[in-house]
Amino acid sequence: MTTAEETGGGEAPWAEVTPDAARRLLLAAVEAFAERGYHATTTRDIAGRAGMSPAALYIHYKTKEELLHRISRIGHEKALEILRTAARREGSATERLADAVSSFVRWHAGGRTTARVVQYELDSLGPEARAEILALRHEVDAEVRGIIEDGLATGEFDVLDVRGTTLAVLSLCIDVARWFNLDGPRTPEEVGTLYADLVLRMVGAGK
Amino acid sequence: MTTAEETGGGEAPWAEVTPDAARRLLLAAVEAFAERGYHATTTRDIAGRAGMSPAALYIHYKTKEELLHRISRIGHEKALEILRTAARREGSATERLADAVSSFVRWHAGGRTTARVVQYELDSLGPEARAEILALRHEVDAEVRGIIEDGLATGEFDVLDVRGTTLAVLSLCIDVARWFNLDGPRTPEEVGTLYADLVLRMVGAGK
DNA sequence: GGGCGTGCTAAGCGCTCGCTCACCTTCGGC
DNA sequence: GCCGAAGGTGAGCGAGCGCTTAGCACGCCC
Numbered sequence A, B: 001m002t003t004a005e006e007t008g009g010g011e012a013p014w015a016e017v018t019p020d021a022a023r024r025l026l027l028a029a030v031e032a033f034a035e036r037g038y039h040a041t042t043t044r045d046i047a048g049r050a051g052m053s054p055a056a057l058y059i060h061y062k063t064k065e066e067l068l069h070r071i072s073r074i075g076h077e078k079a080l081e082i083l084r085t086a087a088r089r090e091g092s093a094t095e096r097l098a099d100a101v102s103s104f105v106r107w108h109a110g111g112r113t114t115a116r117v118v119q120y121e122l123d124s125l126g127p128e129a130r131a132e133i134l135a136l137r138h139e140v141d142a143e144v145r146g147i148i149e150d151g152l153a154t155g156e157f158d159v160l161d162v163r164g165t166t167l168a169v170l171s172l173c174i175d176v177a178r179w180f181n182l183d184g185p186r187t188p189e190e191v192g193t194l195y196a197d198l199v200l201r202m203v204g205a206g207k
Numbered sequence C: 001g002g003g004c005g006t007g008c009t010a011a012g013c014g015c016t017c018g019c020t021c022a023c024c025t026t027c028g029g030c
Numbered sequence D: 001g002c003c004g005a006a007g008g009t010g011a012g013c014g015a016g017c018g019c020t021t022a023g024c025a026c027g028c029c030c
Helices: A020-036 A043-049 A054-060 A064-087 A093-110 A112-120 A127-153 A162-174 A188-202 B004-010 B020-036 B043-049 B054-060 B064-087 B093-110 B112-120 B127-153 B162-174 B188-202
Strands: none
Touching: A020 A043, A020 A054, A020 A064, A020 A112, A043 A054, A043 A064, A064 A093, A064 A112, A064 A127, A093 A112, A093 A127, A093 A162, A093 A188, A127 A162, A162 A188, A162 B162, A162 B188, A188 B162, A188 B188, B020 B043, B020 B054, B020 B064, B020 B112, B043 B054, B043 B064, B064 B093, B064 B112, B064 B127, B093 B112, B093 B127, B093 B162, B093 B188, B127 B162, B162 B188
16 A cells, blocks of 8 residues: 655545646645645645746636635545445455554545645535535445444444444544644554554444 | 523633623634634624724734634633543543543534634644644643543553544544534534543443 | 723725736647 | 647736724713
8 A cells, every 4th residue: 555645655646637737736736725724825826836827727727716626526536435445345344444444544644735625625615516525425424334334233343323433433534634744753554553443442343 | 693602511711801892803703713714704704793893803903813812722721621620520530531521522512613713723823822822732632641541550441552542532522623513413412422432432441 | 071091983005816818839730 | 831729928907805094982080
């Protein structure tokens, strides 16, 4: 599993964005939004980071909001794919939940820049764009809830409030993007392992 | 609309702010910052919500940032006080941790408006203001870590990584401010109870 | 009841924002 | 060798921003 940061290899999720100039602008926007927030970022700043004039942005994107929308959709699709892969592999519910949490957390820690924008700038989108993203979030939620329900059915887990616990598990993982620091003492892998253990305890696995 | 929300879990923390006009402006700022974020909020909006002209703001506060700074400091002090009260009461580590988590979560859920600003707008502060707030956050962290270490010493808890688990517990509680919705299916009390149970599982209490 | 500090407003300054427009370059097809 | 499309630039627009200033209303002390 490759990981380092965006450039180093939270894989290369932006490969699908073409042409090249549009991708460079998107990458610059991710950086800027993650650092200062959507509203505090200027289109001049984004274009500058991409080495272009302010006007160039509008050749590839209609508005500044379209940039955020594209980033958010691609990011959510990637996050959903990570969870789906873990949820639908072979193995017990315990193994699948541990896998889901650790890879989801690794993505939020290693690709903190992207994850921050994806998870915390949702409110800056307009109503229709937000609705589209919320639908993806429901799928994310359903994927995790599915694993927990599997574990309940097999007797592996012991959970009183399935929806509440699902919410807490996802909340715990997502908040990694807020506090994680690449220069800090922990690697994304370490946090992933720790969190998988904590989550298994939360669902009462292996008691 | 007078704040019925704050009273749910947080009494009236702004009573210390005088004179009355300054408090009304602060309250309006909390609402606006929570809704749209600091950078997307205009001074005209804040003054308007407080029923005053844009210029009135500058009689009581030097800058827009000073408003955020005051809100953040008062909010962090309140959060710290809540945790201190729970951490230093009589009782086993298990009881104190459950109390700390449930009351901390109640504050984040019931006073979601305030908590959102306090927890998510930290980066909008300047360097010295941010440093002051970060010191308060370290005290918050130390308070929770203290309870967990107590529980380890008495054999109540079973935790491998104390700092990591402390971080996760706080992260879980804080993120409540992001997703909690007063119109949703759960009351702050219910979430507090659920989370206290989940956290006790995370630290291996009552195995 | 005149003088004055306090708290507020209307008007507006200087600046920067998101975005547009007229024009320039490069390049493959014929 | 000319042509149009694609991708870029410099200059600048209207609007709205944070914040300031001149002046007004009002309570309070003498």
